[in-house]
Amino acid sequence: MAKYSIKYMCLLALLFIAAISKVYANDGYKLWLEYNKVTNTQLAAGYRQQLKYMIFPTASDQLKASKAELLTALDGMLTLKPADTKNIMSGQTVIIGTPQTLKAFSISVPDSIGTEGYLIKTTLIGQKKGIVIMANTDVGVMYGVFNFLKLIQTNQSINKLNISDHPRIMYRVLDHWDNLNRTVERGYAGSSIWNWHKLPGIVDQRYIDYARANASVGINGSVVNNVNADALILSPQYLLKVQALANVFRTYGIRIYLSVKFSSPVELGGLKTADPLDPAVKKWWADKADEIYHYIPDFGGFLVKANSEGQPGPQSYGRTHADGANMLADALAPHHGIVMWRAFVYDNKVPDDRFKQAYNEFKPFDGKFKDNVIIQVKNGPIDFQPREPFHPLFGAMPNTPLMMEFQLTQEYLGFSTHLVYEAPLFAECLQSDTYTHGRGSTVARVVKGDFNRKLITGMAGVANIGTDLNWCGHPFAQANWYAFGRMAWSPDQSSAVIAGDWLRMTFTNDENFVSPVKSFMLQSRENTVNYMTPLGLHHIMGVSTHYGPGPWVDNAGRPDWNATYYHRADSAGIGFDRTTSGSNALSQYAPEVKANWENLQTCPDEYLLWFHRLSWTYKMRSGRSLWDELVHHYYIGADSVKQMGLTWDKMQGKIDAERFTEVKQLMEVQLNEATTWRDACVLYFQTFSKMPVGAAYPKPEHPLDYYKKLKFYYVPGIGGNNYMTN
Numbered sequence: 016m017a018k019y020s021i022k023y024m025c026l027l028a029l030l031f032i033a034a035i036s037k038v039y040a041n042d043g044y045k046l047w048l049e050y051n052k053v054t055n056t057q058l059a060a061g062y063r064q065q066l067k068y069m070i071f072p073t074a075s076d077q078l079k080a081s082k083a084e085l086l087t088a089l090d091g092m093l094t095l096k097p098a099d100t101k102n103i104m105s106g107q108t109v110i111i112g113t114p115q116t117l118k119a120f121s122i123s124v125p126d127s128i129g130t131e132g133y134l135i136k137t138t139l140i141g142q143k144k145g146i147v148i149m150a151n152t153d154v155g156v157m158y159g160v161f162n163f164l165k166l167i168q169t170n171q172s173i174n175k176l177n178i179s180d181h182p183r184i185m186y187r188v189l190d191h192w193d194n195l196n197r198t199v200e201r202g203y204a205g206s207s208i209w210n211w212h213k214l215p216g217i218v219d220q221r222y223i224d225y226a227r228a229n230a231s232v233g234i235n236g237s238v239v240n241n242v243n244a245d246a247l248i249l250s251p252q253y254l255l256k257v258q259a260l261a262n263v264f265r266t267y268g269i270r271i272y273l274s275v276k277f278s279s280p281v282e283l284g285g286l287k288t289a290d291p292l293d294p295a296v297k298k299w300w301a302d303k304a305d306e307i308y309h310y311i312p313d314f315g316g317f318l319v320k321a322n323s324e325g326q327p328g329p330q331s332y333g334r335t336h337a338d339g340a341n342m343l344a345d346a347l348a349p350h351h352g353i354v355m356w357r358a359f360v361y362d363n364k365v366p367d368d369r370f371k372q373a374y375n376e377f378k379p380f381d382g383k384f385k386d387n388v389i390i391q392v393k394n395g396p397i398d399f400q401p402r403e404p405f406h407p408l409f410g411a412m413p414n415t416p417l418m419m420e421f422q423l424t425q426e427y428l429g430f431s432t433h434l435v436y437e438a439p440l441f442a443e444c445l446q447s448d449t450y451t452h453g454r455g456s457t458v459a460r461v462v463k464g465d466f467n468r469k470l471i472t473g474m475a476g477v478a479n480i481g482t483d484l485n486w487c488g489h490p491f492a493q494a495n496w497y498a499f500g501r502m503a504w505s506p507d508q509s510s511a512v513i514a515g516d517w518l519r520m521t522f523t524n525d526e527n528f529v530s531p532v533k534s535f536m537l538q539s540r541e542n543t544v545n546y547m548t549p550l551g552l553h554h555i556m557g558v559s560t561h562y563g564p565g566p567w568v569d570n571a572g573r574p575d576w577n578a579t580y581y582h583r584a585d586s587a588g589i590g591f592d593r594t595t596s597g598s599n600a601l602s603q604y605a606p607e608v609k610a611n612w613e614n615l616q617t618c619p620d621e622y623l624l625w626f627h628r629l630s631w632t633y634k635m636r637s638g639r640s641l642w643d644e645l646v647h648h649y650y651i652g653a654d655s656v657k658q659m660g661l662t663w664d665k666m667q668g669k670i671d672a673e674r675f676t677e678v679k680q681l682m683e684v685q686l687n688e689a690t691t692w693r694d695a696c697v698l699y700f701q702t703f704s705k706m707p708v709g710a711a712y713p714k715p716e717h718p719l720d721y722y723k724k725l726k727f728y729y730v731p732g733i734g735g736n737n738y739m740t741n
């Protein structure tokens with residue numbers, strides 16, 4: 016008790032300091048676009064010297080917005096207002112433009128940077144030195160400006176610049192699982208930022224800041240409503256609201272997309288069927304597309320969840336996924352829109368391992384989809400678990416565009432109270448070798464379209480954004496939005512570099528902060544795997560809410576929503592046999608991958624129980640028994656959260672008190688929850704292994720029954736009224 020009250024008083028004191036020190040208070044709203052003062056005076060003087068004048072034509076809204084961003088940022092970081100000029104002043108001018116505007120200075124823009132790329136270069140213009148930010152299009156200029164600003168935000172030299180970059184992926188999209196009643200499915204950061212009731216009349220500043228943040232990392236698409244879609248979104252009333260958002264997004268190079276319900280022709284159009292081969296249905300969708308493009312000329316297209324978790328789809332009418340997707344594709348094609356058709360399908364009536372079902376359903380249709388259809392595939396075969404092997408569809412459909420779907424919102428990663436930097440999870444998947452086109456055919460290369468240049472390419476991130484002041488619930492969850500944008504732009508980028516940039520832009524350039532915090536960020540996802548699902552365990556969370564541990568769940572609405580379906584623990588052992596002797600899911604991978612994971616000598620510990628069912632006494636590489644190894648992982652997982660907290664404590668004073676205190680409290684919550692995961696899982700699995708837990712480990716605070724009986728009310732993320740929960 017005494018310990019508690021001291022802790023409590025310390026927190027109160029911190030909150031008090033945070034409240035009175037207004038100058039340092041920071042609610043995190045500005046994300047990585049803080050534009051903090053450059054504190055290194057020499058560096059700042061150098062920047063000021065080089066940025067005295069600016070030539071920046073503002074012919075379009077995009078160019079105007081880019082210029083405004085540049086001016087705000089330079090004012091914030093350097094208290095500098097570069098003078099507008101028409102002439103080059105020696106070593107002091109930044110010229111920004113596209114081929115048309117740069118012609119006057121005899122500067123040509125290379126075709127190689129493409130339509131969205133940019134080039135930032137220190138160069139002689141005539142006799143004088145200056146910096147040129149150039150692109151072939153206005154949106155390319157915007158990306159160039161944001162990346163130029165990043166150099167200053169991260170305190171890099173701008174003396175001899177020669178930076179050329181372009182996106183490797185065409186469609187870089189955020190998927191919002193936002194319902195029209197403003198709940199967010201699997202959202203942990205407040206309500207939906209789309210205030211549908213007040214739209215189209217009220218255009219919230221948040222929409223603009225959202226679009227700016229996206230543009231700053233190269234995100235160029237936004238699906239604004241839940242994949243478990245409400246047909247109403249296609250009604251004229253809602254299309255006017257969508258149009259108002261599209262008008263904001265356009266300035267920042269972002270196209271708007273909608274999730275559509277396959278049965279909309281029935282629900283909204285009053286037709287008797289939504290059969291994709293029915294001429295009246297085809298006409299309904301074609302007319303609807305015309306109507307949408309009338310409101311939004313640059314509308315991006317549709318995202319569809321069909322015949323999945325209770326959603327209607329073409330199979331409801333005896334048709335195939337290809338029939339459904341192609342029908343919608345035909346409706347959008349005259350307007351250059353695309354269909355993102357999800358491969359997240361599984362059915363408990365299909366008597367096969369859930370792991371295998373998406374592959375079985377989609378692989379036969381390789382090459383059968385229209386050019387403007389892209390199949391959106393989750394990174395792993397089950398469902399965004401803390402660790403999954405890559406989805407076997409990657410590389411298996413060489414004649415079909417496959418779009419990566421990552422989940423930024425932390426449905427299975429501790430919601431918004433756990434610090435989990437997801438870039439290492441993205442990178443692990445993207446750098447996995449599919450071997451489908453020989454050694455080195457990484458998932459990233461498949462997604463980039465390296466093996467079939469004719470295909471469109473894309474990457475989607477299920478957004479973690481809501482109305483919380485700091486957008487994402489946890490200050491560090493912003494890093495996942497940021498990292499997603501960076502990796503969608505260039506999937507081979509390093510998680511460490513991205514974390515470093517994000518920390519500098521969001522908090523401070525102080526190396527004593529950046530270095531230790533970056534290292535725990537990089538470790539954070541592994542920590543969570545350890546305290547939740549080590550050694551290849553998966554899908555053992557609480558039923559429906561997906562909050563907290565639930566390895567005992569065996570009575571969910573469907574067998575394939577039960578934890579016991581996945582871990583299969585009994586007195587003989589634990590794990591899902593997906594080798595030839597089991598479900599043979601491994602046969603869906605290239606022979607090299609199958610051989611590697613099927614063989615116990617080569618299968619990494621990380622994937623062990625994904626593919627193998629082993630006895631509790633099975634001897635691991637470490638020399639420990641499987642049971643001891645499992646226990647070890649659970650304990651180091653929870654302990655690493657404690658270590659992270661101790662490192663964070665040392666950061667006090669290096670950043671603003673408000674965010675410091677918030678993160679400190681979050682880490683305490685995370686430690687409690689990690690400990691609960693550890694104790695509940697170890698106690699539960701021990702009922703089967705019947706083996707002891709080493710005496711050196713702290714004992715669980717409660718018996719197993721306590722954890723099993725815990726009930727959580729009003730858990731965020733499941734408040735919608737328009738979807739199934741699993």
Ligand code: BDP
Nearest residue numbers: 200201242243320359398741
């Ligand atoms: C699962 C979520 C569910 C989503 C589904 C999906 O639990 O709420 O609707 O994925 O991706 O992870 O469609």
